[in-house]
Amino acid sequence: MAKKLYEDMLFKMITEKSRERLLEFLAALPPETDRNFELYLTKMAQKIPDINGLLTEVLEKPPVTGEEKADLIAFACFFALNIYYRHKRDITKVHDIIEKYRHRFSHHPMFPHVLSLYYRSTGSSKDLKTALDYAQQAAQLMPGNPGVQHSLAEALINLMDEGEIEKSEANLNRAEEAINKAIMLEATYPKFYSTRGRLLALKGMFKEAREAVEQAIDMEDSTAHDYPIRYSGYQDILGKIRQMEFSRQVDKKLAEAEGKINKARQETEEQLKQFRVQNLEFLGLFAAIISFTVGSIQFVSRLTFEQGVILLLIFTGSLLYIYSGLSIVLHGRAYLSRTIIVLALALILFFVSLAFKGVLVK
Structure with missing residues (x-):
């Protein structure tokens, strides 16, 4: 029932994008620790083009209500803007928003999750380690939130993928535990499966990895305005998996050739x-x-x-x-x-x- 209510309000916003409709939608959101808080804001950012202007307006001039309620609505706008610009790959804008409102929203339990998502998207090796630190903080604050568990898994996978931490059994198991928990809590979110695919590739299970990413593509909403960006991201992951598989095959053949050369050298000696x-x-x-x-x-x-x-x-x-x-x-x-x-x-x-x-x- 609650899901249909939010979908109806979201439809009204699509047909009538106004401050009143946005405030109605934001006021009805569940607590920020609830997974649906992030999901509903993500859908809004995906389905309503140019919603950033209205979100910025409400963020800077929240409604005159109780202080706590006004803070929650303002934080929801802050959170949604981060989603909007991150999906647009405008990382500079995400950085500016975070720095501008860091002190205002740092007391929110969801704030470490926001920081983890930002630092994970900058492309810096140093920031990847910072993203892991914030992901671990968020997981401690919200262990039952699948989005937070996914963020922890992705932070670990990124660091192993970049060679910043070892692809040890302990690190692989930590990432696997987090992504499995995320999927167990929410089995319908496409990106969780692409992240599982990346993890399977790190473990050398390339066929299963490709199947997981293809499952994520099939589950995506092709009507979302950022679908082309998401699809392109999945294709990038598939390309990297194929590259890893080819590299593994080449390394295997080189090792076999080196073994034969060593054996021939020993026999000659x-x-x-x-x-x-x-x-x-x-x-x-x-x-x-x-x-x-x-x-x-x-x-x-x-x-x-x-x-x-x-x-x-x-x-x-x-x-x-x-x-x-x-x-x-x-x-x-x-x-x-x-x-x-x-x-x-x-x-x-x-x-x-x-x-x-x-x-x-x-």
């Missing part, structure tokens, strides 16, 4: 290491062969045939023994079976040389 080890192994074996050959020639030339055979067996066993030791030093346990075979051959040659020597002695 390992191959080079093995190559160097093999070179050292061959070099050591070659040096041993040269030493063996030279030593054999020098000693065998002075000995009998039998003594030469024994010496050659001993030299060959020593060569194999040195090769097995070098293999352990260079490869560790990698070629243990091969090293054991070579070492066994060296021992066999030693025993054969000893046995052959024993036969000669007999």
